[in-house]
Amino acid sequence: MHTLSQRIRRIHALEHATMHLLPCTATRGRLMGRSDWGGFTLYGEAETPAVAAAAHKALAQLQAGQRHLAIHPNCGTNVAVGGLLAIAAGWLALSSRRRAARGVLAGLLMTLALGASEPLGMLAQARLTTDADLTGWRIGEITRERRHGLVRHRIIVREG
Numbered sequence: 001m002h003t004l005s006q007r008i009r010r011i012h013a014l015e016h017a018t019m020h021l022l023p024c025t026a027t028r029g030r031l032m033g034r035s036d037w038g039g040f041t042l043y044g045e046a047e048t049p050a051v052a053a054a055a056h057k058a059l060a061q062l063q064a065g066q067r068h069l070a071i072h073p074n075c076g077t078n079v080a081v082g083g084l085l086a087i088a089a090g091w092l093a094l095s096s097r098r099r100a101a102r103g104v105l106a107g108l109l110m111t112l113a114l115g116a117s118e119p120l121g122m123l124a125q126a127r128l129t130t131d132a133d134l135t136g137w138r139i140g141e142i143t144r145e146r147r148h149g150l151v152r153h154r155i156i157v158r159e160g
Contacts, residue, residue: 002159006131007037011157013070013130014137015040017058018051018155020069026050039140039156048144051153055139062134070132071122077129078121085113085120136160 002010012035019033019042031044042051061069093106140156 017069082117
């Protein structure tokens, strides 16, 4: 049995892999995903058979060792890391003793933060927010629901 944190990290990896493998032709507009202890939910217009096929294929490929699928460039982790870097850059710039240099320093540090946010976000995904080891896991039920005009697919994930 895994801790709650490990479980969510593994499901998060499966969510990312599913998004990677879902064909663009099966979606209309943008999709957003959210993982929790029981599975993950995809929000947005997508064909249910394509979501199911992508989820099963994603699980099989992660189980076959294709760990790169667990990392996604549009993950909220990248946004969070970028925000933290921007806060740190601003704080450093404001703490400068040379008042005249603060604006230039802020611009320089914010530019560096922006450039570092994606690679550091991807690293944070790999080390902190995803875990591609889904050995023995399986896909449970997949349901589609429309609420208030928004389509959502719920993918239940089970251990063992």
